[in-house]
Amino acid sequence: MTTRNLKTAKQGLQGTLTIPGDKSISHRAVMLGSFAQGITEIRNLLHSADVKSTIQALRALGVEFEEQATVLRIRGRQLADLHAPSEPLDMGNSGTTTRLLMGLFSRLPFDVELIGDGSLSKRPMDRVAIPLRTMGAQIDLTNGHLPARIHANDRLQGIDYTLPVASAQVKTALIFAALQADTVSHIEEPVVTRDHSERMLLAMQRPVERHQHTVIVRPGLQLVAPQIVVPGDFSSAAFWLVAGLIVPQTQLYLQNVGINPTRTGLVKLLQRMGATITVQNRISTAEPVADLSVVHQQLHGIEVVADDIPGAVDEIPMLVLAATQANGLTIIHGAQELRVKETDRIATVTTELNKLGAQVEELPDGFKITGPTRLHAPAGTMVSSHGDHRIGMMLAIAALITDGQVVLEDADAVDVSYPQFFADLEKVLV
Numbered sequence: 001m002t003t004r005n006l007k008t009a010k011q012g013l014q015g016t017l018t019i020p021g022d023k024s025i026s027h028r029a030v031m032l033g034s035f036a037q038g039i040t041e042i043r044n045l046l047h048s049a050d051v052k053s054t055i056q057a058l059r060a061l062g063v064e065f066e067e068q069a070t071v072l073r074i075r076g077r078q079l080a081d082l083h084a085p086s087e088p089l090d091m092g093n094s095g096t097t098t099r100l101l102m103g104l105f106s107r108l109p110f111d112v113e114l115i116g117d118g119s120l121s122k123r124p125m126d127r128v129a130i131p132l133r134t135m136g137a138q139i140d141l142t143n144g145h146l147p148a149r150i151h152a153n154d155r156l157q158g159i160d161y162t163l164p165v166a167s168a169q170v171k172t173a174l175i176f177a178a179l180q181a182d183t184v185s186h187i188e189e190p191v192v193t194r195d196h197s198e199r200m201l202l203a204m205q206r207p208v209e210r211h212q213h214t215v216i217v218r219p220g221l222q223l224v225a226p227q228i229v230v231p232g233d234f235s236s237a238a239f240w241l242v243a244g245l246i247v248p249q250t251q252l253y254l255q256n257v258g259i260n261p262t263r264t265g266l267v268k269l270l271q272r273m274g275a276t277i278t279v280q281n282r283i284s285t286a287e288p289v290a291d292l293s294v295v296h297q298q299l300h301g302i303e304v305v306a307d308d309i310p311g312a313v314d315e316i317p318m319l320v321l322a323a324t325q326a327n328g329l330t331i332i333h334g335a336q337e338l339r340v341k342e343t344d345r346i347a348t349v350t351t352e353l354n355k356l357g358a359q360v361e362e363l364p365d366g367f368k369i370t371g372p373t374r375l376h377a378p379a380g381t382m383v384s385s386h387g388d389h390r391i392g393m394m395l396a397i398a399a400l401i402t403d404g405q406v407v408l409e410d411a412d413a414v415d416v417s418y419p420q421f422f423a424d425l426e427k428v429l430v
């Protein structure tokens, strides 16, 4: 566990950052590439702890990965050619790895056991296991959590299912199982969630259909190995977007950011708060990409409702930080999913920002934030990531506008999604 003295931005932030690869897309590229016919080439893959968990799990089943310069090559395998792993598969801290692999591994000819770290072992896994069992998968959980055992299984049937929570992880787990089922599946989501799996399947010539909120998946796992260029992670760009807006004397240019509309809800919310964010050099391939730029601006409070959450689910901690600097009240409802992330993010965001003098009130399903408040840290105030990457990075951005010295406990949690975060911060600190 590393402790880090956080820096204050006395003269603002200036410069250009190239945003590292998207975590969600990296997981999906590795997983689907593992079962494609031919050699999948992935460029700009995110090299982070969570993506390593995905690669190691598939390698343990016999998938071959070869890394050369900046390209990861995967030789896809048929399910029947895989072998049982010699030990439990360690999902580390990664919810996406766990839930998506439960779907992908629900028709394997051998058993696998999934384990995870302390945080992951507290997160709900029944949301995927329950519908997968309806399809015929044989999954044992431990009181709804990891460790999980997925038993050898040779039959899956399609499912007609409406997700009780808006979750791209559950949707994708069901799509991955549905591709291996014997009959067609209809998967309905209450609010549209990130559609990276659907886009990647189209790029692999195995499209799924969408009718409004329903994804229709026909049986067949015949994927054609693609060449994938992973766009920069919008969720990583989010730290700099909000930093750009709230740190005085700041101007930031963010290159290579994925702007898939199912991911950029934060941009819309910040615009509602009065922000201007400039989008340039749009490129539209399987996933749209652009450069974003921001300058320091005064924001105002807004009301956020449940339908706003899925498109900004991982960025809500940064929205709360922005709201501490906005004029007036910001109320966020419908964000109860934050309670089952790497930490209970409603609790950790509230506790940690209030240590710096913010006025954040915890609601059962969100937050009430009064702004603007000057953040201050009397004599070496300690804050903690609680082992949650996004909380650690949010606090490092908060420290930029805090009077006094902030010390961050468990700073290396950032390695989960953005290992070069502190190096990038050094690049733009004036």
Ligand SMILES: O=C(O)C1=C[C@@H](OP(=O)(O)O)[C@@H](O)[C@H](O)C1
Binding pocket: 023, 024, 025, 096, 166, 167, 168, 169, 170, 172, 194, 313, 314, 337
């Ligand atoms: O599908 C994905 O890659 C993800 C979906 C979201 O989780 P939920 O599906 O639990 O909302 C998000 O919070 C997570 O960081 C990544």
Ligand SMILES: C=C(OP(=O)(O)O)C(=O)O
Binding pocket: 050, 093, 094, 095, 096, 097, 314, 341, 342, 390, 417
């Ligand atoms: C919730 C997150 O990831 P995961 O669910 O994959 O652990 C995240 O990256 O914020």
